[in-house]
Amino acid sequence: MNDALRNLIDMIEAAHNERMIKSALKSFANTYGFERFAYLQTEGAEVRAFNSYPEEWQDIYLGNQYSRIDPVVTEAKRRMEMFSWTANDWPARGTSELRRFRDQAIEHGIRSGLTIPVEGSFGSTMMLTFASSRQTADGSKLRDAQKAIQAVLAIHYRLKIIAATTIVAPKRLLSPREAMCLMWAARGKSAPETAMLTGINPRTVQHYLDKAREKLEAATVPQLVAIAKDHGLV
Incomplete structure (x- = not known):
C-alpha cells in the first residue's frame, strides 16, 4: 500500500494539468474499490x-451549499484524522435538509x-474523499x-501551481502600483502601513487596492489576496 500511495503522490507531482491529476486519482480510487473521489478545501x-x-450532483451540492451540513465535512473538521463513513449513519427520517442531502447523495451513487x-x-x-x-x-x-x-x-500544492500558470485575462492584469499594494496587503499590511512603507498617500493606496479588487472581482481585500495567490500574482 505504501508503494501505491507513493506512486499516486509521484503522479500528482508530475501532473501538468488538472486532467492528469484527476486521471491519477480515478485510477487509484478504482484500484481500491472506490468509484469516485473528491478533493475539497473549505475556508470559512x-x-x-x-x-x-x-x-x-456537483451542481446540487454547490447550489445548496451542502458543505454547511455535509456529515463527512463536519466529521472531518471535528476529527482531523482519516476515517470511514456510510450514509446509513445519517438521518433517514423527517423532512430536514440533512435528510434531503442523504437521499440525493445516495441517488447519485x-x-x-x-x-x-x-x-x-x-x-x-x-480533505480527500474516496466514495462508493x-x-x-x-x-x-x-x-x-x-x-x-x-x-x-x-x-x-499541485493545483495551486497549475492555477498559477493559468493565463490571467487581460482585463485582470494589474498595474505595477496595484500589484505593489497587493503584495503589501498579502503580507498583512493595512493601507496606512503600506503608505508609510511606499511613500504613497493612504487614500491612493486604497484606490489601488479598490482597482485590484474590481479587476479580480473580489469583495474584500482578504478575498483579493486569496484570488491573487490562486493566480500566482503574489
Whole structure:
C-alpha cells in the first residue's frame, strides 16, 4: 500500500494539468474499490472542489451549499484524522435538509467512503474523499496515515501551481502600483502601513487596492489576496 500511495503522490507531482491529476486519482480510487473521489478545501464559507462526482450532483451540492451540513465535512473538521463513513449513519427520517442531502447523495451513487482531512493555513481544511455506491466501503487498505496526508498536500500544492500558470485575462492584469499594494496587503499590511512603507498617500493606496479588487472581482481585500495567490500574482 505504501508503494501505491507513493506512486499516486509521484503522479500528482508530475501532473501538468488538472486532467492528469484527476486521471491519477480515478485510477487509484478504482484500484481500491472506490468509484469516485473528491478533493475539497473549505475556508470559512468559501468552498473549492475538485472531484469526479456526476456534474448534476456537483451542481446540487454547490447550489445548496451542502458543505454547511455535509456529515463527512463536519466529521472531518471535528476529527482531523482519516476515517470511514456510510450514509446509513445519517438521518433517514423527517423532512430536514440533512435528510434531503442523504437521499440525493445516495441517488447519485455516494453511499460510503473514506476521508482524509488535513488542516491548512488560515483556518482552512483540506480533505480527500474516496466514495462508493455500496452500503459500506472497505478502507482497510488505505491506512497509512502519513502517506495519505502527503497525498492530500501534494494535490493541494499541485493545483495551486497549475492555477498559477493559468493565463490571467487581460482585463485582470494589474498595474505595477496595484500589484505593489497587493503584495503589501498579502503580507498583512493595512493601507496606512503600506503608505508609510511606499511613500504613497493612504487614500491612493486604497484606490489601488479598490482597482485590484474590481479587476479580480473580489469583495474584500482578504478575498483579493486569496484570488491573487490562486493566480500566482503574489
